Amino acid sequence: MTYKEANNISIKDYLNSLGIQPVTEKGSYGMYRSPLREDNTPSFKVDYNANLWCDYGTGEGGTLIDLVMKQNRCNAYGAICRLEQGETASFSFHGKDLPERDTKRQAASPIEIRRIQPLQNPALMRYLQERGISPGTAAPYVQEMYYRIGGKPYFALAFRNDSGGYELRNPRFKGSTSKDITHIRQQGEPRDACFVFEGFMDYLSFLTLRMKN
Known part of the structure; x- marks a missing residue:
């Protein structure tokens, strides 16, 4: 599957x-x-x-x-x-029809974006440091988003994806405005290798380690 x-x-x-x-x-x-x-x-x-x-x-x-x-x-x-x-005896996922969904039809996101700006929030930079990620290394790739959910204000790291949405992360929240992958192409000659990361925090950790080495 x-x-x-x-x-x-x-x-x-x-x-x-x-x-x-x-x-x-x-x-x-x-x-x-x-x-x-x-x-x-x-x-x-x-x-x-x-x-x-x-x-x-x-x-x-x-x-x-x-x-x-x-x-x-x-x-x-x-x-x-x-x-x-299959998780239960009452329902099996094997052999189930998997219809293609209309990718143009998107749910209204519960996240109301207020503003997006360059990374400078001390709390978010401290969060990166606690995860072993250099804020300076992360800054070219992530921004900070201020948003509301159900009228309540929040802020988080924001990593743009290929659909124009954002993957969001702070110490208490992991979510997105809309889900998709992100392609990041290296400069220079085409490469034969492709690195795949589960999430953008893993990618930022990789960049930090590479800079240290």
Whole structure:
């Protein structure tokens, strides 16, 4: 099963396979009690059309793979393996049709962007240093974003992806305005090698280590 195939599996069907049902449904989306934490009120939204989720209680969200990673505390490869094998006896992912989704149809992001600016926030630079990443090395690649979720203000490191969205990260939040990969091409002659990183923090760690060496 590929990354794309895994994310084409319906999040609604996946949650149903775990015995998790929406508390309310309104056409194109359902509101659930969060499967990631104690949740007395339904604050976990699943957009059926875009096949994306958002936990308004934490501000996190993303694709099915993101959800499985959060639930099982594993990486993307581990999440795909779990989906491929099937998590419960009542639901099997094997042989399930995986229709191509309309990539032009995007869910309205719960993240309201207020402003994006060059990296200078002391708290974010301190966070990078705590992760062993040099802020000076990171600055050409990341910015800082100020945004709102449900009217509450937040800020985070922002790493632009190929769809024009941003991957966001701070000590308490990992999410995105819209998910995609990011290609970074090195200058000079074409290379035969391609380095693949699970997330932009891994990439920044690699750059920091390379500069030290």
